[in-house]
Amino acid sequence: MGHLSWFNIEHVWLATGFIGQGLFASHFILQWFKSEMEGRSVIPVNFWYCSLGGGIVLLAYAIHKLDPVFILGQASGLVVYSRNLYLIFRERAALGHAADEARSVS
Numbered sequence: 474m475g476h477l478s479w480f481n482i483e484h485v486w487l488a489t490g491f492i493g494q495g496l497f498a499s500h501f502i503l504q505w506f507k508s509e510m511e512g513r514s515v516i517p518v519n520f521w522y523c524s525l526g527g528g529i530v531l532l533a534y535a536i537h538k539l540d541p542v543f544i545l546g547q548a549s550g551l552v553v554y555s556r557n558l559y560l561i562f563r564e565r566a567a568l569g570h571a572a573d574e575a576r577s578v579s
Contacts, residue, residue, distance in 0.1 A: 493530030497526075497527025500521075503517060504520045521558045524554040528547050528551045532547035
């Protein structure tokens with residue numbers, strides 16, 4: 474087991490923190506590229522998925538580190554990301570319902 478002595482729980486948590494931070498940071502890159510492609514400021518739905526995924530992983534890391542400031546910050550963000558996804562799905566469902574009604578009338 475000597476050759477795996479570097480592989481311990483703290484290194485797993487450190488890797489988890491970096492993965493969460495990478496996932497969270499990717500939402501900025503995604504938003505920037507989408508906005509450049511559109512020529513205007515755009516927030517794609519994947520922005521919120523990356524935010525939510527990164528926030529969950531970073532919250533787990535913050536809990537492991539027992540950092541109350543980091544825990545509160547990540548937990549608060551999860552409320553915002555979840556709410557935005559809910560609003561997007563609600564709007565899409567309403568638009569789908571309106572489209573279905575328009576097709577049934579014509």
